[in-house]
Amino acid sequence: MSFCPTTLPKRPIAQATRTPIAKHLGDEAEDLLDHECETIPKDQIHLPGPDFVDRVWKGSDRSPQVLRSMQQIFNHGRLGGSGYISILPVDQGIEHSAGVSFAPNPMYFDPENIVKLAIEGGCNAVATTYGVLGSVARDYAHKIPFVLKINHSELLSYPNRYDQVPYARVEDAYEQGCVGVGATIYWGSEESNRQLQEISKIFSRAHELGMTTILWCYVRNKEFVLNGSNYEGSADLTGQANHLGATIEADIIKQKQPTLTGGYQAVRDHKDEGYAKDPSLVDEKLLTDHPIDMTRYQVANNYMGRCGLINSGGASGENDLQQVVRTAVINKRAGGMGLITGRKSFQKPMEEGVEILNAIQDVYLDDDITIA
8 A cells, every 4th residue: 555645735935035125124024024914904905006096096086187197106217117106305404404414415415416316216206395396397307206395394493393384386396397296294283283274275286286295294292202202103193194194185195104002092191081082992903013013004094095105214324224124114014105215315325325215116126025
């Protein structure tokens, strides 16, 4: 009698061992690449893809001109046609002062080099100020999609305030050849109600003129810093900020990746137990402390991904390449649409900046990095 050994089913190869991206994630590789989200299922998310505008936005109130502007961004750069986006934002000359921003690499005082970095880095678009775009518009508006960042802080007043004011008109963006308008709201700040009204009108006018809209969607309130923890970066507070941004018809939302949970409960416990509504079910059902689950909650608040979530790259420092790859992996696996990364790319020689931008894009081009 012949013996036929039982054939055991093959175990799937862990993503952490399949992709070369894993080498940049160190000890977190397995946790980030093999995590499965059990809070909000991925099949409920409107995921990025080559058909995103047709599949998600075609049935909306956005005009054909707006859809064309969206598609121009999606079609450009190394990620063109993938449904993912990589944007170079350089508004730090106003937000953080030009000297501090450009001291590491003074060549970027010249606006043309900002645009050149975006082009060389394979970005889908460059987002920057009225003056920067205006100085090079005739040379470059037809070579890479322009996004005008229309409002800014003003870093000379003392004391500094969490405020943003318009530096240009929507019509200026249209005349410069922009395909989009970007703006910041500091949700939770003393000026947030005024900013909300201003940006709602600005976004409405941008859509009338056929441009897409991107919201820098930040939470800012000193009262949210409690017992050494900064809940301005909590998943629940940033998620609600995203939801407000989607409500005023931001097509894409820029948000910092969350670093903790429990913002609403912390304020209720330490400041005012009547603040907001009881968040216990959210904390129990929709959130864990895993970075992919926290970012998935941000995506969910973007109308389940209808409004694309792009996370920011943060300040430049040590291990920038590893940090941006980590951020991109979390964003992609959570169902996000990409990264918007400035200081980590322009506060170093251009060749290194291009390497940083390409490393981000490689995450979104890697089919082995899947949705959690």
